[in-house]
Structure formats: C-alpha cells, structure tokens
Amino acid sequence: MKDEAFSTIGARKIYLLPCLFTAANLFLGFLSIIRCMQARYCSASEMMSMEFYTQAVWFILLAGICDSLDGRVARLGGKESLFGKEFDSIADSVSFGVAPALMVFLMILSPTEQFPFFRQVGWIFGFLYLLCAAVRLARFNVITHPLLPKSEQEKNNYDFLGLPAPAAAGSIASLVLVLNEYDLRAWALALPPLMLLIAYLMVSGIYYPSFKKVDWTTRTRWRTFLMSIAAVSLIVLMRNIALAVIFLSYVFFGIFRHIKMRKKSRRKCCH
DSSP states (O other): HHHHHHHIIIIOOOOOOHHHHHHHHHHHHHHHHHHHHHHHTTOOOOOHHHHHHHHHHHHHHHHHHHHHHHHHHHHHHTTOHHHHHHHHHHHHHIIIHEEEEEEOOOOOHHHHTHHHHHHHHHHHHHHHHHHHHHHHHHHHHHTTOOTTTTHHHHHHHHHHEEHHHHHHHHHHHHHHHHHHHOOGGGGGGHHHHHHHHHHHTTTSSSSSEEOOOSSSTTOOOOHHHHHHHHHHHHHHHHHHHHHHHHHHHHHHHHHHHHHHHHHHHHHHHHH
C-alpha cells in the first residue's frame, strides 16, 4: 500500500520553483556543451577559443549553484517530491557529466596532436567519467529513497556517499579556468588522469560532507566563521585560482578523512 502511494501520489507532485532551478541547471549545462563545441571548432583565433572554454566553465559553475538551490528551496518549503529528485539527477547528468567530459575530451585533442595515443583514447577517459557520474547519481537516488529505513536516510542526508557530481565537475571546470587564464593549456594532459581519479571517487565508498544542514540558523565557532570569511575573500580576490583550490581541497579532504578513519578503526580492532 505504501509503495502504491509513492508511485501514484508522489509521481504527480511537480513543484514550480524547485523545478525552475533544476531546469536552469539543465539549460546552463546545455549552454556549456555548446560553448565547448564552439571552442573546439572556432576558426577565428586561439584567444576566442579560450574565451569559449572559459564561458563553458562558468556555465558549469552556475549550474552547480542552481543545483544547490533547487534542493534547498524544496526543503525550505517542504516541497520535496520524487519527480523533483529524478528531474534533478537527469539535469545533473548533463551539466556535471556530459559537459565536463566533453570539455576535457575536446581540450586534450588540441595540445596532444603530437601524441596520437591520447587522441585515440581520449574518448575513453570522457566516457569513464560520464559513466561514473551516471552511476553516482543513480546510487544517490536509491540510497535517499523514502522507502529506506529512517536511520539509513539520516546517515545519507548527513554525508554524501562518494564524491558529489557537482563537486567533481567543479574540480575539472575550475582547473580548465586556471589553464586558460594563465595560458597553461599544454598542461591539459594532466586532466585525463585527474578525471579518472575523480570518476573513481564518485563511485567509491568514501564519505563527503553534504552541508545540507547548513542554513541561517546554523551555529558555528568563531574560528570557522573567520575561515569562511577568509575563503570568500580569497574567491573574490583570486577567483580563478581560489575556485580550483577550494574544489580540490574538498576532493582530497574526503580521501584524507577516509584514511584517518580507517586508521582509527584498525587501532580499535587491535586493542
């Protein structure tokens, strides 16, 4: 009876404001894909090509903002629905799956024309990333399903299991921004290995903080507050480098915390 209620009533609920943010997320991902294709096949100048890639990066980052807002708006108004969750995952697969995968795939062709090997296997890196992003999003929908026991839902709401797709896409996009800003596109060869690492982290068993519980009523210590102000100031002053540092710090924070927790559990087992 409970399953039937979710399948009939839950599927019909479509709330306007959260879905508008999700649609904006999807639209920005689509624009990013267009800019990546324009950048690759732009015949005007190298500068124009770099500008297109930069715009594609900002579209992905803006899509990440819309993705964070749709869920918060839905929870704030008590308007969460199964349709909204599925729609959000479909939009995320475009903005944080297809767009960054295509960006890296098209970027590594240009600086690696002297390395035929990378031109032949470049699509594999992109597809593996896209596959892991899709699996990550599908797994998130499964482990946050309303039919799960309350204890499991609370655990999954506190932390993300695996690197979130928006953070994965933001890490890649912010590095592309640095490469373009400082004319380091020859270093684009480092993107495919990083993409494989990020792809693995998305489907791994490593937990990442979700920040879902952070809102206007959240209390914090002075040290955390001052660090937040410093981080915002860093983004404003050095936004191109700062974004890459923040995203990569989040990526490796999960790895180091996971290793630390594993060591603690081993010590407890030994004692």
